Amino acid sequence: MPDTICKIQFAKTLFQAILVTDIASPDRVKLGVERYATAQDEQGEYDCRLCPLAPYLEDLYQGVGLGENVKKEFPDEFIITHAGLQKCVRNEHLMLLADVSHLAQGWDNFIKWNFRLFKELHESWKKGYCEDPQVGWYQGQIGFIDNYILPLAKRSQAYVEKDFGDALVANVLRNRNRWVECGVKATEMMASGADLSAELENDVLARLSELGN
Numbered sequence: 001m002p003d004t005i006c007k008i009q010f011a012k013t014l015f016q017a018i019l020v021t022d023i024a025s026p027d028r029v030k031l032g033v034e035r036y037a038t039a040q041d042e043q044g045e046y047d048c049r050l051c052p053l054a055p056y057l058e059d060l061y062q063g064v065g066l067g068e069n070v071k072k073e074f075p076d077e078f079i080i081t082h083a084g085l086q087k088c089v090r091n092e093h094l095m096l097l098a099d100v101s102h103l104a105q106g107w108d109n110f111i112k113w114n115f116r117l118f119k120e121l122h123e124s125w126k127k128g129y130c131e132d133p134q135v136g137w138y139q140g141q142i143g144f145i146d147n148y149i150l151p152l153a154k155r156s157q158a159y160v161e162k163d164f165g166d167a168l169v170a171n172v173l174r175n176r177n178r179w180v181e182c183g184v185k186a187t188e189m190m191a192s193g194a195d196l197s198a199e200l201e202n203d204v205l206a207r208l209s210e211l212g213n
Helices: 004-020 026-040 054-063 082-099 107-126 137-156 162-193 198-210
Strands: none
Touching: 004 026, 004 054, 004 082, 026 082, 026 137, 082 137, 107 162, 107 198, 137 162, 162 198
16 A cells, blocks of 8 residues: 555445445444445534444454554544545445346346355255245245335436436346246245255256246
């Protein structure tokens, strides 16, 4: 890094990007939505609890080789400002889109990574680490799209070009509608193909891709 300021800014961006992908934490997801709402309001009041890094500053220092004295030397870098909050929220939304991008792309990519996630959970289930993913998979995908993916795509429109943002939302809705139509059959096919070799996976994917055509 050319200087300490750049190192601090890099560390903040890196940690924000990692922390925001913990979407299994309802509290963290809720705070992310609150940050977005505050960032959109030019008169928003800032609450220190909105800062995603506040509980992890010591880890941040150690993780990128910063000394604890940097907060005293560069206090402005650790103050929540409106511009800083907007930058944080923008980075978070771009990271979240990348994290679940297959749900906002075409059906082929959606079903490919849906199947691979199913296979991963299926393998964990066989080892006794989780419940059978087939139970509730169909309805679970609809709930995830309605409650997480679609709101994320709509919020992200604030940070991308209009055509791209519109395409994100449209793709999510198309995938949702197609899954509603043929997701039960798709889930059955995934369960039947979860134990097949990688070589035969392409056959399952080809059949999944044709569903709903």
